[in-house]
Amino acid sequence: MARTFRVLMSIAVIGAVAYGAYVTRERWLGSAERLLGYQSAAAPGEQAQGERRGNQGQGFGQGGGRRRGSLSQFTGPVPVLAADAKSTDVPVYIDGVGSVKALNTVTVRAQVSGKIVEIGFEEGQDIKKGDVIARIDDAVYKAQLDQAIAKKAQDEALLAGAKRDLERFQRMVATASGTQQQVDTSTSLVAQYTAQIQSDQAAIESAQATLDYTTIEAPIDGRTGIRNVDVGNLVSSSDATGIVTLSQIKPISVLFSIPQQQLARVNAASATGALSVQAIASNGQTVIDNGTLAVVDNQVDPTTGTVKLKANFPNDKLALWPGAFVNARLLVETLKGVTVIPTAAVQRGPNGTFVYIVRQDQTVAMKPVTVRQQDDVQAVIADGLAPGDKVVTTGFARLQDGSKVQISAGAGAAAPAATPPAVDGQPVAENAAQPNQAQTDGNTASDGQRPHRQHNGQGGSGGQNGNGGQGAGNGGHRRHNADGAGGNDANTNGNTGGGDAASTNPSATSTQQQ
Numbered sequence: 001m002a003r004t005f006r007v008l009m010s011i012a013v014i015g016a017v018a019y020g021a022y023v024t025r026e027r028w029l030g031s032a033e034r035l036l037g038y039q040s041a042a043a044p045g046e047q048a049q050g051e052r053r054g055n056q057g058q059g060f061g062q063g064g065g066r067r068r069g070s071l072s073q074f075t076g077p078v079p080v081l082a083a084d085a086k087s088t089d090v091p092v093y094i095d096g097v098g099s100v101k102a103l104n105t106v107t108v109r110a111q112v113s114g115k116i117v118e119i120g121f122e123e124g125q126d127i128k129k130g131d132v133i134a135r136i137d138d139a140v141y142k143a144q145l146d147q148a149i150a151k152k153a154q155d156e157a158l159l160a161g162a163k164r165d166l167e168r169f170q171r172m173v174a175t176a177s178g179t180q181q182q183v184d185t186s187t188s189l190v191a192q193y194t195a196q197i198q199s200d201q202a203a204i205e206s207a208q209a210t211l212d213y214t215t216i217e218a219p220i221d222g223r224t225g226i227r228n229v230d231v232g233n234l235v236s237s238s239d240a241t242g243i244v245t246l247s248q249i250k251p252i253s254v255l256f257s258i259p260q261q262q263l264a265r266v267n268a269a270s271a272t273g274a275l276s277v278q279a280i281a282s283n284g285q286t287v288i289d290n291g292t293l294a295v296v297d298n299q300v301d302p303t304t305g306t307v308k309l310k311a312n313f314p315n316d317k318l319a320l321w322p323g324a325f326v327n328a329r330l331l332v333e334t335l336k337g338v339t340v341i342p343t344a345a346v347q348r349g350p351n352g353t354f355v356y357i358v359r360q361d362q363t364v365a366m367k368p369v370t371v372r373q374q375d376d377v378q379a380v381i382a383d384g385l386a387p388g389d390k391v392v393t394t395g396f397a398r399l400q401d402g403s404k405v406q407i408s409a410g411a412g413a414a415a416p417a418a419t420p421p422a423v424d425g426q427p428v429a430e431n432a433a434q435p436n437q438a439q440t441d442g443n444t445a446s447d448g449q450r451p452h453r454q455h456n457g458q459g460g461s462g463g464q465n466g467n468g469g470q471g472a473g474n475g476g477h478r479r480h481n482a483d484g485a486g487g488n489d490a491n492t493n494g495n496t497g498g499g500d501a502a503s504t505n506p507s508a509t510s511t512q513q514q
Contacts, residue, residue: 076404077362077404077405077406078395078398078399078403078404078405078406079395079405079406079408080358080364080392080393080394080395080396080399080405080406080407080408081392081393081394081395081407081408082358082390082391082392082393082405082407083341083342083345083390083391083393084387084388084389084390084391085339085340085341085381085385085386085387085388085389085390085391086339086340086341086387087337087338087339087340087387088337088338088340089334089335089336089337089338090334090335090338090340090373090378090380091331091333091334091335092331092332092333092334092335092373093278093329093330093331093332094258094262094265094266094329094330094332095258095327095328095329095330096256096257096258096309096327096328096329096330097256097257097325097326097327097328098254098255098256098257098309098325098326098327098328099254099255099256099323099324099325099326100252100253100254100320100321100322100323100324100325100326101252101253101254101255101322101323102222102247102248102249102252102253102322103248103249103251103252103253103312104220104222104247104248105245105246105247105248105322106219106220106222106245106246106247107241107242107244107245107246108133108134108216108218108219108242108243108244108245108246109235109237109239109242109243110134110136110213110216110235110236110237110239110242110243111213111216111237112136112141112210112213112214112236112237113234113235113236113237114136114137114138114140114141114214114234114235115136115137115232115233115234115235116134116135116136116137116229116230116231116232116233116234116235116243117135117136117137117231118132118134118135118231119133119134119227119230119231120132120133120134120135121133121134121224121227121244122224123224123225123226123227123244124223124224124225125223125224126221126222126223127218127221127222127223127224127246128218128221129217129218129219129220129221130217130218131217131218132215132216132217132218133216133217133218133224133243133244134216134229134243135214135215135216136213136214136215136216136235137214138211138214138215141207141210141211141213141214142211144207144210144211145204145207145208145210145211147207148200148203148204148206148207149204151200151203152197152200152201152203152204155193155196155197155200156193156197158193158196159190159193159194159196159197162186162189162190162192162193163190165186165189166183166186166187166189166190169182169183169186170183216243218246219246220246220248221248222246222247222248222249223246223247223248223249224244224245224246225244225245225246225247226244227243227244228241228242228243228244229243247322249315249318249320249321249322250314250315250316250318251291251312251313251314251315252312252313252315252320252322253294253310253311253312253313254277254279254291254310254311254312254313254320254326254328255308255309255310256308256309256311256326256328257301257304257306257307257308257309258306258307258309258330259305259306260300260305260306260307263296263300263307265332266293266296266309266330266332267296269332269333270293270296274292274293275292275293275330275331275332276290276291276292276293276330276331277290277291277292277293277311277313277328277329277330277331278290278291278328278329278331279291279313279319279320279326279327279328279329280326280327280328280329281326281327282327284327284376288319288320288326289313289314289315289317289319289320290313291311291312291313291314292311292312293309293310293311293330294310294311294312295309295310296308296309296310297309297310309328309330311328311330335372335380338372338380338381338382339380339381339385339386339387340378340379340380340381341355341378341379341381341385341391342377342378342379342391342393343374343375343376343377343378343379344393344394345379345391345392345393346369346371346374346379347396351368352368353368353369353370353371354366354367354368354369355367355369355384355385355391355392356391356392356396356399357385357389357390357391357392358390358391358392358405358407362404362405362406362407363402363403363404363405364392364399364401364402364403364405365401365402366400366401367384367385368384369381369383369384369385370382370383370384392405
């Protein structure tokens with residue numbers, strides 16, 4: 001029992017000593033540093049930071065509040081961009097997405113079996129109808145043709161003999177030296193040989209056609225693709241891939257779809273004549289080629305609610321290629337003499353669309369408008385504007401009915417720069433000098449350091465900062481009292497005395513902004 005008590009007492013003493021050492025650690029660590037002859041490098045920085053926190057805390061309730069008040073009381077003209085409403089002709093398009101398709105596509109296959117002995121084209125070559133594409137070994141087919149010709153010659157000789165016998169039997173019957181049966185038999189034999197000759201002629205024509213199939217010719221004008229066989233390969237009419245694919249790309253077709261709601265409009269427009277179609281690049285602006293509408297499909301796709309249209313393009317520059325996706329734009333109408341404005345000028349509110357009109361006194365008025373149609377560039381105004389009206393296109397953030405505006409000139413003013421803080425509630429140009437903003441006492445810093453700007457939100461009766469003594473040795477530190485009540489918004493302390501203690505402190509050059 002006594003041993004347990006001693007152990008507990010030892011633990012309690014050790015804990016008490018450790019707690020006391022922890023509580024008084026700052027005191028004995030400072031003593032140890034003084035004995036060793038050095039001071040924490042962080043102390044001056046921490047001291048300066050503490051002073052800045054004090055200055056910042058004092059100025060938060062005075063200078064910070066006044067700056068927010070100045071910004072909230074902005075009453076100057078609002079910088080905007082404006083454009084004039086114009087009267088012009090506006091085309092009405094229906095857009096669709098589709099794909100390019102060759103006007104005609106043929107997979108060239110062999111009609112007879114055999115070995116290819118010649119390829120008559122280069123891959124990617126433009127060929128004409130009737131040009132030789134390939135030749136197949138024709139030795140067997142020539143022999144079959146010769147055999148058919150020989151068979152016909154044989155039958156022709158038999159027919160000639162049968163005709164002579166018929167004439168002979170007819171004379172014998174006339175002189176009563178022959179029988180009628182012999183005449184009838186010879187007549188049947190002549191007819192038989194005549195029919196045989198006709199069959200031989202058909203066989204000759206068949207053999208000739210088969211022989212002609214050994215020379216494969218282009219059925220259409222077009223461009224060849226990548227060939228599937230080479231010289232020496234055996235081909236037949238059952239080959240699925242064929243020898244080569246031939247596509248007619250001049251002219252070329254584009255198949256695209258439009259919503260079924262636009263079908264009646266397209267049919268009404270096409271009744272007056274051929275409709276123009278433009279093939280648009282992927283950027284939505286570049287016109288690849290111009291063509292005409294060829295056909296409207298005879299049914300609507302029930303799964304998508306769209307109808308297919310086909311347009312033909314000359315494709316002289318070969319800008320369209322089979323299989324490529326393309327945007328199509330169908331011209332259905334042209335609006336004559338309508339009022340247009342930039343699309344950016346049209347705003348939307350609870351009561352509908354409206355614009356801001358710039359009046360002669362450089363104020364704006366909110367004007368409701370009726371938009372007939374619009375795109376990414378311009379909007380067609382059906383009611384509410386007249387040609388020549390000037391409307392705001394950029395700078396709506398602080399606009400309201402009756403606001404004073406300043407119209408920026410030039411394309412570079414498309415995005416108005418942020419307006420600097422105001423003096424006495426009026427906007428100031430970014431580079432304009434404000435009254436009593438900066439006073440320089442003429443003393444020049446001699447330590448060669450670049451001047452550091454330090455903003456202090458603390459207001460004072462004379463514009464002087466009470467903590468300026470510590471920073472006087474920096475030689476180039478400038479303290480700006482942004483909201484000094486004494487009329488001097490910024491005082492420059494150019495005194496060069498005070499040593500280098502403050503100038504060597506990195507924390508003394510930091511900027512405090514409200």
